[in-house]
Amino acid sequence: MSDIALQTRGLGVKYGTFHALAEVDLDIRRNSVHSIIGPNGAGKTTLFHALTGRVPASSGRVVLEGRDITQASDDDRVRLGIARSFQVTSLFANLSLRENLRLAAQGRTPWQALAPWRRAQSNRAALELADQVTERLELSAVSDRLAGELSHGQQRRLEVGMAMAARPRLILLDEPTSGMGIDDIDAMKTLIRDLAQDHTVLFIEHNMGIVMNISDTITVMRLGRKLVEGTPAVIREDPEVQRAYLGNMITGDIA
Numbered sequence: 001m002s003d004i005a006l007q008t009r010g011l012g013v014k015y016g017t018f019h020a021l022a023e024v025d026l027d028i029r030r031n032s033v034h035s036i037i038g039p040n041g042a043g044k045t046t047l048f049h050a051l052t053g054r055v056p057a058s059s060g061r062v063v064l065e066g067r068d069i070t071q072a073s074d075d076d077r078v079r080l081g082i083a084r085s086f087q088v089t090s091l092f093a094n095l096s097l098r099e100n101l102r103l104a105a106q107g108r109t110p111w112q113a114l115a116p117w118r119r120a121q122s123n124r125a126a127l128e129l130a131d132q133v134t135e136r137l138e139l140s141a142v143s144d145r146l147a148g149e150l151s152h153g154q155q156r157r158l159e160v161g162m163a164m165a166a167r168p169r170l171i172l173l174d175e176p177t178s179g180m181g182i183d184d185i186d187a188m189k190t191l192i193r194d195l196a197q198d199h200t201v202l203f204i205e206h207n208m209g210i211v212m213n214i215s216d217t218i219t220v221m222r223l224g225r226k227l228v229e230g231t232p233a234v235i236r237e238d239p240e241v242q243r244a245y246l247g248n249m250i251t252g253d254i255a
Ligand SMILES: Nc1ncnc2c1ncn2[C@@H]1O[C@H](COP(=O)(O)OP(=O)(O)OP(=O)(O)O)[C@@H](O)[C@H]1O
Pocket: 015, 018, 020, 038, 039, 040, 041, 042, 043, 044, 045, 046, 047
């Protein structure tokens, strides 16, 4: 069996007549951390939208675990195992961290539809999973605290936890470290690396230190297209990448 979790071929997205994404071929290996980098407006978030089904592909196809999902709705893609890190605003501020995770864990099997005895069982399973995820997030000490009272860094980690609790195959993270301080960034870095044990991780990030540190593969995008792709060592040395995008930043940031 192929070790590719997600594949795109000739993927394109148009906003009106503007080609925000064009001819993108990706092969995302299972249980890898695959980073997407590139300057503002390169099409990174648009790529994620095309993978989650939020915007339709104008050309090409998306294949998840061998199954063509190009025409699948966003709900269907969630059911098939694509999760996107939730935004802070989608946390339930008035519920505890644990309750937030329990709800996310139940997202896949709506408990309303279950018989009462199944519901109790499903609740128990969801709580167990919520507690496991809390440990992975290293947030056990604050699991009863309201989500709205957590620090910014803890909330961002909880967002990743909400994605994990849905037990997806593929987790998409769009700049999960934005606005974070250094300590929180370290915790997020460890968490993302750890995620790849059980999931495949597709990761958009501007912080080159993290990208170089935790990626198995890096795809550099520019103007909606793939520029180059390779291991961190290859990307770091690539003259075209340095010229087009990273410049001095790369030596400055990871030295
Ligand atoms: N809904 C939209 N309608 C029209 N144009 C859009 C829309 N969303 C994005 N764009 C344009 O598509 C291009 C790619 O945007 P996108 O948000 O995918 O870039 P990005 O790589 O995620 O950038 P950033 O690093 O700033 O997040 C940009 O030129 C942007 O202005």
